[in-house]
Amino acid sequence: MKLYFRPFACSLAARIALEEAELDAEYVAVPPGGRLADGRHFTALSPMGYVPAIETPGGFVLTEGPAVLAYIAGLAPEGVLAPPHFSDAHYRMLAWLNFIATELHKGVFAPLMAGDAGKDARAAGRARAVRPFELLSAHLATREHLEGGFSVADAYLLAVLNWSEHAGIALGEWPVLHRWREALRRRPSVARAMAREWPLLKAA
Numbered sequence: 001m002k003l004y005f006r007p008f009a010c011s012l013a014a015r016i017a018l019e020e021a022e023l024d025a026e027y028v029a030v031p032p033g034g035r036l037a038d039g040r041h042f043t044a045l046s047p048m049g050y051v052p053a054i055e056t057p058g059g060f061v062l063t064e065g066p067a068v069l070a071y072i073a074g075l076a077p078e079g080v081l082a083p084p085h086f087s088d089a090h091y092r093m094l095a096w097l098n099f100i101a102t103e104l105h106k107g108v109f110a111p112l113m114a115g116d117a118g119k120d121a122r123a124a125g126r127a128r129a130v131r132p133f134e135l136l137s138a139h140l141a142t143r144e145h146l147e148g149g150f151s152v153a154d155a156y157l158l159a160v161l162n163w164s165e166h167a168g169i170a171l172g173e174w175p176v177l178h179r180w181r182e183a184l185r186r187r188p189s190v191a192r193a194m195a196r197e198w199p200l201l202k203a204a
């Protein structure tokens with residue numbers, strides 16, 4: 001399986017999941033112009049040009065972070081990347097994936113990190129962070145993970161919270177989330193995934 005990624009983008013969550021479950025994958029960095037080494041343009045795989053995308057040797061291609069993460073979780077033994085199938089916790093984990101994708105990734109961070117975001121747009125973006133950050137802080141104040149044990153939802157949340165400072169959000173003002181991020185960064189799979197992508201980000 002190939003994982004198409006950009007360093008420290010939301011695709012980092014998929015790399016963390018693969019590391020956590022010790023699943024083999026080939027990691028393909030999508031070049032700035034999108035032209036892949038095999039001659040295809042990345043949009044042939046991911047029509048919006050977005051990472052993450054995965055491609056199996058059999059030609060199965062999947063895009064959209066939450067779906068990609070659910071797919072990878074399904075490849076791992078039960079309980080490693082997701083709560084047991086059909087359990088309440090499993091569906092709550094899916095709800096967290098959607099929450100992170102919509103309320104945080106696209107709702108808060110994407111507008112804040114857009115190159116053309118002016119002062120007012122930034123202020124509005126930071127204001128939109130308050131409700132989901134409050135909700136997450138209350139939830140994680142008494143928990144180590146979003147739902148039961150570590151899951152792909154934690155990996156996605158970590159990938160998104162990594163952008164805080166770049167997006168102009170001082171995560172230190174959210175002590176629960178700041179502590180949670182620091183703790184998760186110490187998890188071996190997370191530390192390994194970040195260490196692999198850090199030099200690529202610096203070189204970009």
Ligand SMILES: N[C@@H](CCC(=O)N[C@@H](CS)C(=O)NCC(=O)O)C(=O)O
Pocket residue numbers: 006009010011049050051052063064065066101
């Ligand atoms: N709806 C997509 C959005 C993914 C997305 O926004 N990916 C960003 C990186 S986090 C991307 O590839 N942006 C294009 C670029 O960086 O050129 C998903 O949920 O996977």
